[in-house]
């Protein structure tokens with residue numbers, strides 16, 4: 001089951017819950033019809049079961065948006081693969097955003 005929690009006027013959390021335990025979550029910020037992905041996380045022992053994919057697809061279906069933006073470490077290949085698979089495109093790079101590593105800025109339009 002996926003539930004939505006309100007954190008503030010702009011910030012929301014989608015929780016992926018099985019038998020009362022949160023196995024993963026997706027935190028977003030919505031300002032002026034633009035969604036920012038703040039974080040997505042799945043417990044290590046529950047990875048590779050499409051939980052992150054389910055959380056993102058659930059958000060796509062339940063939110064009104066013009067575009068979705070995110071930043072990901074250039075070396076986080078797993079997350080990069082996930083986002084590309086979900087239709088995000090690389091739009092720019094910010095060097096040394098994460099100490100020595102660059103951030104890839106990605107965007108998906110509705």
Ligand SMILES: CC(C)(COP(=O)(O)OP(=O)(O)OC[C@H]1O[C@@H](n2cnc3c(N)ncnc32)[C@H](O)[C@@H]1OP(=O)(O)O)[C@@H](O)C(=O)NCCC(=O)NCCS
Nearest residue numbers: 040041042047048049050051052053072078079081082085
């Ligand atoms: C990134 C993360 C959320 C993915 O969660 P997940 O539930 O395991 O992901 P899914 O099972 O939905 O996988 C979706 C896609 O991600 C990619 N992926 C997942 N695991 C992967 C791996 N070990 N190696 C390469 N690509 C991988 C694949 O493209 C996969 O699709 P496929 O199985 O059809 O090939 C999880 O690894 C995580 O919590 N990582 C730590 C936190 C983090 O880095 N968050 C992103 C911050 S920007």
